[in-house]
Amino acid sequence: MLPRKIADSTVRRLAIYLRFLEEFEAQGADTLSSKALAHRAGTTSAQVRKDLSFFGSFGKRGLGYDVHALARELRDILGLNRRYRVIMVGAGRLAGALVQFSGFNERGFDVVAVLEKDPAKIGQRWGGLVVEDVRHLEKVVKQQRVDLAILVTPADPAQGLVDRLVAAGVTAVLNFAPVQLQVPEGVEVKNVNLAVELETLSYAIKHRSDNRAESA
Amino acid sequence: MLPRKIADSTVRRLAIYLRFLEEFEAQGADTLSSKALAHRAGTTSAQVRKDLSFFGSFGKRGLGYDVHALARELRDILGLNRRYRVIMVGAGRLAGALVQFSGFNERGFDVVAVLEKDPAKIGQRWGGLVVEDVRHLEKVVKQQRVDLAILVTPADPAQGLVDRLVAAGVTAVLNFAPVQLQVPEGVEVKNVNLAVELETLSYAIKHRSDNRAESA
């Protein structure tokens, strides 16, 4: 059923399809064509069908997809039919915003601990959590049975922290620090680099006319 | 000099190379090989050379790249040798974290206004800024000569807001709302979807063993 390797771009689109399916679900629609889904997700119907085809045949020819059934399939494919225990490493403003971000909770990601180095922040209450000393990282990861870490620190300490997280058993990391983390086989890292996003926009602004005219 | 179309993946890597070049610069290195840069950026030396070759020949055979000179070239290519005037649309926690985020300022992105719908937040002081009523969007965009908008709102109002931004003359948007925005030709949108990032990690966790073993 599962091919050797699914492209990251496909997985991202599946997550996007799921979001729209759930919107349609809420609106009471119960059948949807690949064309309609593609339109909402900003892609083509062939792409939608191809993406889904890697995992099975979920549609009805001549009809489309059952919204409920396809949403359920996608949640299953994406591993979203369980909850994840998340540790937040770093307690700056961005970390604070992420802890509050309802999208995480709705999707099954529960922040179970927040770690920080700065003594001024240790002991603060964050919602139901207390910010803990990062020295206790290993203990917390084990006691809380952490599945996934969100790393929200400056660049400098990031590699050392990820080494400790991996040693303690964490196998998935969402990294906001602007460094390329080195991790062993079997550990997944996703990077989010806000500066890079802005810089690609800067590039687009600067080179906008290149796509139309020859001269610069 | 500039080919018709540069892949987004290439532009992102250029931004990453620049970050590391600046680190090396700060450490006093003045020459660097494509191999060293590739290692830091998590790619291959051939990829580094190919990425750069789209824009020119910046290295010295047998030696490598002059760190200062290449950094300057990349800043020029990326359009980072000027400052950008940014409007933040939405004044939630994430917006607050982004406004404070030093990386933006260091890279030349100045937040010149923050807009919000919620009357409770309008009038709050954010650093040197006062949160303004989103009704004044058009006026603010024009008076502040905004180059770029960061959209940090729920999904619902996002399309309407982007329509107004575009009508007012904004041509680049960094979108955190979980919708696929429809914009006319010539307007650039970059999406950052934190839920999607977590969901691809969830997928990776679930399918980790598939890469090695046959059975599931």
Added chain:
DNA sequence: TCCTGTGAATTAGTTCACAGCG
């Protein structure tokens, strides 16, 4: 010799186009 710059080869990803089922 060392390391860049780059066509050529390869691999990955997307789109086409149509057979086949409801």
Added chain:
DNA sequence: CGCTGTGAACTAATTCACAGGA
């Protein structure tokens, strides 16, 4: 018929491999 599912065709991106200048 309508719309899915999917090989085949195509396009894009990466990697190879080597010529050539410092």
